[in-house]
Amino acid sequence: MTSWHSFDDEDWTYNDGSGTLFGHGGGIGDFAMSYAVDTSLGTMLNGRVSAEIRLTSPTGTGAGLVCRADLGWTFVAFHTVSPNPVDHTAVARFSVLQEGVLVPIAQLPEPITLSQGFNHFSLEFYSGRMRGEIRTGKREYELLATCPHVPFPGHVGLVKFYGATMMARSVTAERTLMPFVAPTVLERTRRSRDFAHDVFLCHASPDKPEVESLAERLRERGIRCWLDSGEIQFGDRLTQRIQEGLRGSRYVLPCISPNFPKSLWAQSEYGFVLNAELGGDTSRTVVPLMLADAESQQIPELLLDVRRVNTRNQVEFEEFIAFLLSH
Incomplete structure (x- = not known):
C-alpha cells in the first residue's frame, strides 16, 4: 500500500x-x-x-x-x-x-x-x-x-x-508548532496592555549562549522575551533597565545551572519578584527553568517547592509554551 x-x-x-x-x-x-x-x-x-x-x-x-x-x-x-x-x-x-x-x-x-x-x-x-x-x-x-x-x-x-x-x-x-486553541483577540490585547514581555530570562553570564538560544526558540513561538543582551544598550543604567524589565514581565524564569548559585545578579533579579509576592503583589510569577546541565541541588531553597520546567524534556517544554500562550 x-x-x-x-x-x-x-x-x-x-x-x-x-x-x-x-x-x-x-x-x-x-x-x-x-x-x-x-x-x-x-x-x-x-x-x-x-x-x-x-x-x-x-x-x-x-x-x-x-x-x-x-x-x-x-x-x-x-x-x-x-x-x-x-x-x-x-x-x-x-x-x-x-x-x-x-x-x-x-x-x-x-x-x-x-x-x-x-x-x-x-x-x-x-x-x-x-x-x-x-x-x-x-x-x-x-x-x-x-x-x-x-x-x-x-x-x-x-x-x-x-x-x-x-x-x-x-x-x-x-x-503544528502552535496550540490549536489560541488566545482570543481580547486575551491578547489584555496581555499586551498589562505586560510588555511574557517572560524575563534571569541567568548567570556563563550561560548566556544557551539562554540566547532558548530565547530565540521562545520568540519563534510568539513568546515575548526580555533578555539583557537585547534590552540594555551602551550608556543605560543597568539597575534601572533591569527593574523596568522585571516590572514589565508576566513570568520571571530563573535559568538554573551549575553557574546560577554563583551569580549575585541573577539571585537579586528573581528575589525582586519574590519580595513583591511576599508583600501581596502576585501579578508576576517565578518559574524555575532547568538548563541542560542543571541539577536539583542547584535550585535556590526559596524555589524548591515551585513547579519547574526542564528544557531537556521536550514534552514538558511544549506544555510550558502552551501554558504561556494561553495565559
Missing part, C-alpha cells in the same frame, strides 16, 4: 489512482479492530490529521483517526462507535490503545448521526490537549479533551472497529 503500513494487508487496500484507502473488515481482539498509518509523513508530537470517511457496514460499525501511533498497537484515536446500530446513531470518543488494551478517555454526551456518504473527520493534538471534529453535511460535532497518555511522537492514520468496512479519501496531515 505504498507508504501506508498496516498489520494485516488483507484488511486494507490503497488505490493510488483515486487516493482512496479501503478497509475490508477483519480486525483482531474484542473490538475486531485494525489500523493503518502513513509512514511517509514521519512521526509527529503535535499536529493535525483529517480525512473524509465513509462507513459501508450496515450495522455495528466504528471508524476514525489515530495519532501518535507506533507500529506495536499503541495510539490515540478519535473515532465513532455504534452501540445501537438499529437507530443508525453513533457516539464520538477519544480512546487510547496501549499494549492492546483500549481505554476510553472522553465521549461526546449527545449521539451523532453520520451521513450515508462521506463524513469529514479531523483530529488536532498538541501536548496533552485533543480536539476532534466530525462534519456530517447537516451539522458539526466537536469534542475537546485532555489526554496525557502516549506523550511521544508517532504516526497518523486511520482505525476501524467491529470488522467495519470503510472508505477514506483526502487524508491530510501536518505538524
